[in-house]
Amino acid sequence: MTHRVTRRTSLLLAAGLATSLATGLVSAPALAQEKVVRIGYQKYGTLILLKNKGLLEEKLKPLGYSVKWAEFPAGPQLLEALNAGAIDFGNTGEAPPVFAQAAGAPLIYVGYEPAAPQGEAILVPKDSPLKTVADLKGKTVALNKGSNVHFLLVKALEKAGVPYSDIKTAYLTPADARAAFERGSVDAWAIWDPFQAAAEKTIAARQLADGTGIVSNYQFYFSTKAFVDQAPQVVDAVLAGVAEIGAWVKANPKAAAETFSPLIGIPAPILEVALARQQYDVKPLTPQVAAEQQKVADAFFALGLIPKPIRIADALRAPKS
Structure with a gap:
């Protein structure tokens, strides 16, 4: 019985493979081209x-x-x-x-x-009391960990004479950082375009610094x-x-x-500002x-x-x- 089943299965497999080859479902050249x-x-x-x-x-x-x-x-x-x-x-x-x-x-x-140094910046809300990067001491900055703005933040603090250890960081994706920024859960936001341009235009976020004279981006x-x-x-x-x-x-x-x-999902006029940077x-x-x-x-x-x-x-x- 075992012998008959095995033989029958082999025949079915062979028939199936022949059908596939005939219909073009399986072909060696096609597989070779799947790059x-x-x-x-x-x-x-x-x-x-x-x-x-x-x-x-x-x-x-x-x-x-x-x-x-x-x-x-x-x-x-x-x-x-x-x-x-x-x-x-x-x-x-x-x-x-x-x-x-x-x-x-x-x-x-x-x-x-x-x-493109203008294509990233450290932003604060329009009514924030923070006026310079030096004012970030003891404050919380939102950013995407390991992103380009991480280096901007490091170098901007260094230029302002503020040790990196003297600020708090909130590692958030751009969407989550924008939400935290708007509800006041963070004091500042290090972000890149087009999110930067959108925040500047739609909620009047204000720059403490962009990359000019600090980083190349x-x-x-x-x-x-x-x-x-x-x-x-x-x-x-x-x-x-x-x-x-x-x-x-x-x-x-x-x-x-x-x-x-x-x-x-950002209006074209805002994107024109970002593209120009x-x-x-x-x-x-x-x-x-x-x-x-x-x-x-x-x-x-x-x-x-x-x-x-x-x-x-x-x-x-x-x-x-």
Whole structure:
């Protein structure tokens, strides 16, 4: 009996496989072509526009790749996914990759956007008695831990002569921080555009300082070492798409703001303000930019925010031969 059942099962499996092959449900060539680049993006920035316009899919077709997109609330969460192997490419501000590299993430810097120091700020309510960064001593500041504004806060306090240990931090995502800011649960909010521009325009939030003269506020593009080694041409195609979208934003800021608006839920006139603070370009990392990024890493280690010193040079893409 056992022999007859096993034989019958084998025949059924063989018949099923033959049917699948005949109908195209299973084929070796199709399986071989199932190559995907998984890209993490945030609600604001060049990558969401690249996704929205569908340009990248066309660029990758000749390479046999498709695209899978994943949205994240901020840079730290995006790089956690990169570390976990859930995505192959993404972009964030200065601080998230420092935390990620210190945690062992196999990230590789593959490009950067020029400095945009006005694109992040430390805000207070319009009627706050706080007038300068020095007034933050003993106060509570909301921010997304490990985000670009984390470094802005560190350096702004340093410039004002206030030890980082003399303030309290409330680590909150942008949405939760906005709510805490409005109900008065925190004294200040370190935040980036477009949330910064929205708070300034809709609730008259006031700047204690933006990044001008304090930090550069670069945006960086990343992949993993494995993916850069496996598909460098795909990484280059993504960066080419980013450059193309960046050029379009520069030439068409009003249209870009109108495109962003329904994606983010922020009125286009506010987004025009935020867009004007960005550079929207992508370039290979220079020694100067890498050196500035090393200063971010060194500052976080000195404050005990990361557990060990790291070398940015260890995470740079090798020059093309």
